[in-house]
Amino acid sequence: MxxxxxxxxxxxxxxxxxxxxxxxxxxxxxxxxxxxxxxxxxxxxxxxxxxxxxxxxxxxxxxxxxxxxxxxxxxxxxxxxxxxxxxxRTLNDISIDETTQVVTLGGGTIIGELVEAVTAKKLEVATGVCNTVGVLGTLLHGGTGRYTGKYGLGIDNLLSINLVDANGKFYQNVNETTDPELWWAVRGAGSSFGIVTEATIRAYPQSNGGLSWSCTMVFSNPGASKIEAILTAIENTYMEEDMSLLCSFVCLEGLPSLVVAPWYYGPETRAENVWERLLDPDLKPTMKTTAMLPANKLNEANDPSCAMGGRKPGLGMGIEKLNPAAFLEVWDLWIQFTKNEGAGGSAILIERFSKGKALSISDSDTVFPHSNRGIAYEVVCFPIYKDEILDVKAQAFAQSVRDIWVQKCSDPRKPRCYGACAGSDEPLENIFGDEARVEKLMRIKKRWDPENYWGALFDL
Known part of the structure; x- marks a missing residue:
């Protein structure tokens, strides 16, 4: 045997x-x-x-x-x-208490399942932008998404968890009262403390009948001046709580393209007003589509980019500004990498969410610090390919892009990274803030998992 x-x-x-x-x-x-x-x-x-x-x-x-x-x-x-x-994945039951507006979900629930369940009750929750991603995988590391501006991060809406520790001991209803230190740590570094088998989160009544305005603009083979104009329009747009933006460098029909997807939770007339700079006809997109979407359809456009399989050693950072010169360098590096055989699906992603609500939480409340809660843009480099022969080139490409973002789009003395997008070697200080914060996290880690059985964010 x-x-x-x-x-x-x-x-x-x-x-x-x-x-x-x-x-x-x-x-x-x-x-x-x-x-x-x-x-x-x-x-x-x-x-x-x-x-x-x-x-x-x-x-x-x-x-x-x-x-x-x-x-x-x-x-x-x-x-x-x-x-x-x-x-x-087999633990994906969802129960909703409509009276208290509380949702309890199994540890294997994915975002699409949660969104469908709460939408059926005319409710909504703070969750991510890809239907096939695990709810707790994204939530325990912060949890950004369409409703971040309205409800804050996913961890800010977490009420309790059930957790299995490294010895197989089961802890039910872990919350801020049962163990304040663990509760502080799991909200941002949860995967390093055990397996969360169940979680309870807040839900909220839908606004605008659950309908939101969504727009997709494609700029095929844009020149440097067009890229600069688009990034400047994004940079100069004030982000209200009902707004979010996804922007990406992708190859479409064989052409390097800039895809810009502004979103607004409200009526179309108001959406066109708040996104006026980006919707300027002078920008002349190759293609533009708009729609009023029900809540359970918000993430469908992102599903193709979340397909499983292949090699995708992504690397993300948090930045403060869309420096056009820096992003033109990134654009050139990206095009160069996509010319490798099988790497044409590689992408650069820019996400922008309103962060006022996330910053209203006390800096001492969770391990996720204000410095990272206030990141203006989450950016990710996605080398995508199938042959492991490209591993070294992919790592060099991603690292070069990261260096540009750190040096030219943020404060190079204080690199910051959103935990769910961190590269495997990102220093903990860049994810969790200053040295004192990391030391506190490590003390809690040693109490709950002294052998570091759950590696996750920490080296074994």
Missing amino acids: DNFEIHAGALKQRLSKNAKIVGKEGKVIRYDESSAPAPFMTVFPGSENDVVEAVKFCRENGLKCFAQSGGHNWRVKNHKAIDVVICM
Whole structure:
């Protein structure tokens, strides 16, 4: 009998009848396969207790386990050491209390499932912009999205969690009262403290009947002056709480293109007013579409870019300004990299959200600091390809882009990064702020996971 048969047979006796165990052939594909684990066993739990038993079994047998829901985060530390993946997707039940406007969701719930559930009740929640991403994967590291301006970060709307620690001990209803230090740490660095099997979050009544204005403008093969004009229009637009923006460098029909997608939660007439600079006809987009979208359709346009598989060792930073000269350098580097065989799908992403609400939270309330809550733009470099022969070139490309952003678009003395987009070697100070904050986080980490069994943001 091989490793799988021995361990699967023993573990199965400890799990519920709804649990499933598969071998290497059942491995769940991740968004980025360049740092994906290669487990000999994947467990699909049927209950929270199955997660407890799976973790205990791994610890008793000297195995390294790793929890995965959506599977999009590329910061998987020491992925080659992972023996067992606990795929949380089977724990995706959602319950909604309409009276108290509270939502309880399983640890494997993805954003599209949550959005559909709350929309059916004419409610909305702070969540991300890609339907297939795990809710808790994005939320525990901050949680930005369409409604950030109205409701703050995802962690600001978290009420409690259930958590399995590195010894397989189950903690129910962890909140600011039960353990203030852990509660401070999990809101921003949650994946480093255990497996969250369930979470409770706030919900809010829909505005404008749930309808929002969405626009997509494509600028095919734009020249330097056009790129500068677009970035200047974005930079000079004041971000109200009902606004957000996604902007990307992508290849469309073989042409390098700038795609700009402003969004407004409200009527079309008001949207056209607040986005007036960007909608200037003189910018002359190659293509422009607008629509009033119901809440459950907001993320559909992003679904193609969230497809699983391939190698996507992304690297993101937080910046203060859209320096046109710097972004023209990035544009040239990006075009150069896309010329590599199989790398034509590579992209640069710029996200902008109103941050006033996120900054209204006390700086001492969570591990996620004001310095990072107030980031003007979250930017990500996505090398996308299939052949590992490009790994070195991809890393050099992403690092060059990161250096430009740090040196020319922000304060190079204080680099900042949104945790969910951090590269695997990003210093903790860049994610969590000053040295004192990181030291506090490390103290809590040593109390809850002294062996650093959950690597995540920390080196083993």
